[in-house]
Amino acid sequence: MTRYVFRSRRLYYLAAGPGLAEGAVAFYRRNREAFGPFDPIQPEDFFTADGQRERLAWDLAQAEAGRSFRFLLVQPGHPGKVVGLAGLNEIVRGAFQSCFLSYKIDHTLWGRGYGTEAIEAVTAWAFRTLKLHRVEANIMPRNLASRRAAAKAGFIEEGLAKDYLKINGRWEDHLHMVRRNEEEPDESR
Structure with missing residues (x-):
């Protein structure tokens, strides 16, 4: 089994x-099928082992460069079965110190708190390990379960981005939700 980074x-x-x-x-x-209404349309090779190997190699290169970090989620009792994904994408340093959050949970686990967890x-890993100031999530207004999961995890709504991402073949509005690193020391004092 591949070793986990955190749990x-x-x-x-x-x-x-x-x-x-x-x-x-x-x-x-x-x-x-479950993710279809909330995802961009993917080419067929995305759903093949070779397509995923290529994508995961790219993810690894991005992590090595410090640009993004993607995690595959497994349950301790089933270490070979991926039940979710979480990513810290498009990390920007300098005065911004922020990134975009992405996440997916297996549809068989929806409604059980795994998304919030x-x-x-x-x-927490982004704040503790990467020392980021903000983590941002963009969620379609009609994706109520995802909005609730982010809110339970401490994200607050900052506004609506019109026609923000092309999802399932059409431009969709997204709510911009953010969580700030409250543990970060204020060095301006």
């Missing part, structure tokens, strides 16, 4: 890499 109460967070392609493709195939854990 939360019910989940292990594995660093994305090509060796996890089989688990990732099984996860995406199993959830293809994953959001809390990966956000």
